[in-house]
Amino acid sequence: MRKFFMTDIHGDLEGLKLLLKKAEVQLGRDQLVFGGDMINRGADSAGVVKLIKHLMEQYPDNVHAVIGNHEEMMADYLVQGDKLWLSHGGRETLKSFAARFPDEGVRQEHMMWACSLPLYYEDGEYVYTHAGLNPGQPLEQQDRDILWMNEHDFYHQPRAELLALTGGKPVIHGHTPVERIYWDGARMNCDLGSNTYSVPDERALGLINLTEMTYLVYKQAGKKLEERRVGRY
Template sequence: MNGRLIAIGDIHGYNVPLQTLLQAIAPTENDIIVALGDYVDRGPDSKGVIDTLIQWGQKTQIVALMGNHEEMMLDVVRGLEPHHAWLKFGGIETLDSYHFNGDLDFLPPEHLEFFDSLGDYFVHDDFFFTHAAYDPHLSLEEQPVDMLRWYSLREGIPERHMSGRVAVVGHTANPDAQIVDVGHLICLDTKCYGGGLLTAMELPSKRIWQSTPEGVLL
């Protein structure tokens, strides 16, 4: 039995609206929920967001992608990069949610397992999903990681991907909390962390669920 395909934009530590959307969507074991990355940083409850995604992953199919904020956090946790840049872009709020006490080994084992499971892209039917963007002239297997996780659509929206599929991305927050839909690309980052909305979209119908940061379903 075929289920629904639903993508959720950048969550950034806002667990209350995430729970609001998931309860409204009420996904079943046949549905696929694609989380587009940036679960942590900036918002008040990054730890709670990961707990929620893990819990719902026992009821439905959660496909979670790696965002640039997860990359920053994991690079610090693994001792690959200094902490300064991460803290500047919301890491302090993440550490607070985990009750950080000075030990970088603060992630519970089940959260480490979740972060280790994150992919760079996901393909389903006529759609593909990445956190940030893509190079239209390269196959998904050949995509540079910086393009998948860091590229801002403000630098220009890439043309249709060579596969012909529609891209669904996050990362580039719309200050007006509007979905960007140019036909071959849809961006679902409606800036929940900046007073906007958290957005989920069913595909291909484009049915929308949105919540305020306080958890009010629109």
């Protein structure tokens, strides 16, 4: 079984489909984990949610997803009326869901599904989460604030403490856009800045092959595909 990870898609349905096809992911045999922030900023947030939900239902043993801070903001808007989400792409995301799901019941079902995903997923090798983990809290009791943890804080945590929390399993995550993916033995940030990174030409979506420690990069501005190897430090 090969293991793949994709995070911070931010509405790029085209890139998502292209990368899965290019990598020849076989979901009947391979594992695929999504790291949250499926929505906002891109052209088809609803399409991304629809596809991931469908894949999880079709391959429940092999396809998994965790919640990101953008889904958390959507939940706060839907449940509490918190308007913070609207200024971070929420207005466009609402239009996307309305266009793809004219039936309000189906639309609400998909939105609430995205809001109800877990904070983390773990297998025999890794722990997957959106932004980071707090070594001061048991894994199963992590505070929801971890969805907003910045890379500086997460990477200043001692590796030994983090690995003690996870039982020795490295953490695979996203949330903070980077241009290259590096691996320090305890953490790997896989957010390549899809529809988000400050340099438009460097905005990209990545599909990480954790089995081979390589990744495919889809650069959205030029619609180019690249293959790279995960760096180590």
